[in-house]
Every structure is written in C-alpha cells, then in structure tokens.
Amino acid sequence: MEYTLPEAILKFKQGAGRLIRTQEDKGIVTILDSRIVRKSYGRAFISSLPRCPVEIMSSEGDDEYLEPFDR
Numbered sequence: 001m002e003y004t005l006p007e008a009i010l011k012f013k014q015g016a017g018r019l020i021r022t023q024e025d026k027g028i029v030t031i032l033d034s035r036i037v038r039k040s041y042g043r044a045f046i047s048s049l050p051r052c053p054v055e056i057m058s059s060e061g062d063d064e065y066l067e068p069f070d071r
Contacts, residue, residue: 005041013048020050 016019019027023031036042046054056060 005044009044009048012045016049 016029019025019029031045034044
C-alpha cells in the first residue's frame with residue numbers, strides 16, 4: 001500500500017489520536033523510524049501532533065529503556 005505524504009501524515013495523526021481520547025488519558029508515541037529526524041518531511045509528521053513534549057533519543061547507549069521489553 002502506497003501513500004502520498006499528506007495521506008501518510010493524516011494516518012499518523014489519526015493513529016496518535018486514538019491513543020488519547022479524554023483529558024485524563026496519557027500515552028507515549030514511540031517512533032522507531034529514523035527518517036522522522038533525518039528527512040525534511042519528518043518535521044511535518046511531528047508538527048501534525050498536538051502540542052506535547054518531544055524527546056529525540058539516539059539508539060546508541062539507550063539499552064536501559066528497552067530492558068522491560070527484552071524476552
């Protein structure tokens with residue numbers, strides 16, 4: 001399935017919107033695709049989200065964040 005950029009951004013925004021339904025809801029959106037910071041269109045994806053804290057992390061040396069998910 002191939003999307004144009006505006007369609008992909010809309011689906012991204014809708015997916016994140018499904019995480020937060022009410023003012024009491026909390027959640028984390030984790031993007032593991034480095035194109036979000038490497039490519040110029042990545043800014044359009046990030047800016048499509050509601051105002052929220054954004055933390056960009058390197059994949060090097062961040063193993064402690066992944067430990068709970070190791071099997």
